[in-house]
Amino acid sequence: MDIWLCGGGKLAQQLLSEIDKLIIKLNPVVIGNGISLFSGPFQVQQFRLASTKPFESGVMILQYDKRS
Template identity: 35%
Template sequence: MHINMSLDGYINDAGGVIDWHFADEEFQSYLDEMLESIDGMVFGRVAFEELATFWPTAGDDVSPVQVRRMNELPKYVLSRTLKDTDWHNSHRMEEDAIADLKRQDGRDLALFAGGRAATAAIRRGLVDELRIVVNPVLLGGGTRLFDGAYPRAELSLTHTRRFASGALLLTYEKAPR
């Protein structure tokens, strides 16, 4: 799972806006590398619909690597209500299908989800690694990263990285038993 979060735990502000993410040059390079290292992306419906309006027509102000990978990689949308997935190489699926995708050979899948989708994936034990980018901003309201009930999970911090913007990448894995 890879997601941006404010310091006070929100993934978007009270208006649903996500334009507060810090994105310095170093962070953009990190995103390029991360997108090159995966075989597919999983989204919640809301995140998918927002990104599907941006990436197909993204301009020169966005990394060419990100434009190419966001448009060419398989995109799996967790939704029971979404009818059409017009964005190239996108597919609607139910939450249970993630486990089938994980069993396939290949590189990692990245879950770029909203609060409900992230919580559902955590609840079902489908997340092996959490990469949380903590942005140096307080939003005071919005959508919490984890929205709903999930079982307790012990995690181990395996990596940290500080970007010039002050954003921190915190990488956690399930703690060994």
């Protein structure tokens, strides 16, 4: 069963070992401080870029798959 986790660096950090895909929305705007993708200490995980989807606004959707 799939879980879709949006935001929440503390929860993402706790679930990092279970995460097999990252979908990141990249906005071309600087707005200051934000929420860390993963908060606190964690084991380094490697992901590979699987796909990109650019939009006319400059927004990009980046999909990364966990490396085995």
